[in-house]
Amino acid sequence: AQSVTQLGSHVSVSEGALVLLRCNYSSSVPPYLFWYVQYPNQGLQLLLKYTTGATLVKGINGFEAEFKKSETSFHLTKPSAHMSDAAEYFCAVSRQGGSEKLVFGKGTKLTVNP
């Protein structure tokens, strides 16, 4: 069965600083990996996803993530944080041939300080 661990339920950065949100997954077969963002009282919006091919994936709002099979990781980064990046971020995993379930991590709340 797949699982996702997001390290750090809260991350705080200064505006203009690097954003790094960590995600490790467990899957017995090659995974499909996703990052979603959620603003307060709203649904989730896809930031980026990895299915096959290039392991460095670029998404919306300047975010990117790198799939590292050897480390079973899919960390989310952004070179320079903006105040509008303050939100909760969720990593999720599914796999080919698996159930139709997308398994989510517990989320990381990002605070951006001026």
Place this chain on the structure above:
Amino acid sequence: DGGITQSPKYLFRKEGQNVTLSCEQNLNHDAMYWYRQDPGQGLRLIYYSQIVNDFQKGDIAEGYSVSREKKESFPLTVTSAQKNPTAFYLCASSNQGASSGNTIYFGEGSWLTVV
């Protein structure tokens, strides 16, 4: 505009009542899902449906029921058997299921509070 519409946004339920959350999508997606979100718990799958007139239980189906009579609609009923229903409920849909790597799109969510 194409998307997923959930209603109502806020709903209050008295003890012992059943309530139904509506979810409609005009994306022509085959698969639809209901997730429950509690603070610090991430999202947990309640039910999902891959085709009309068929649905499967997720991880926390007890106390909930669904129907899928039309492709665009997937209502969720929270029954009185659900002991702790206060949560944020998210409806989602995708072209095919998660096992195909397809993106799952989410509605804006519905808050249910027991009073």
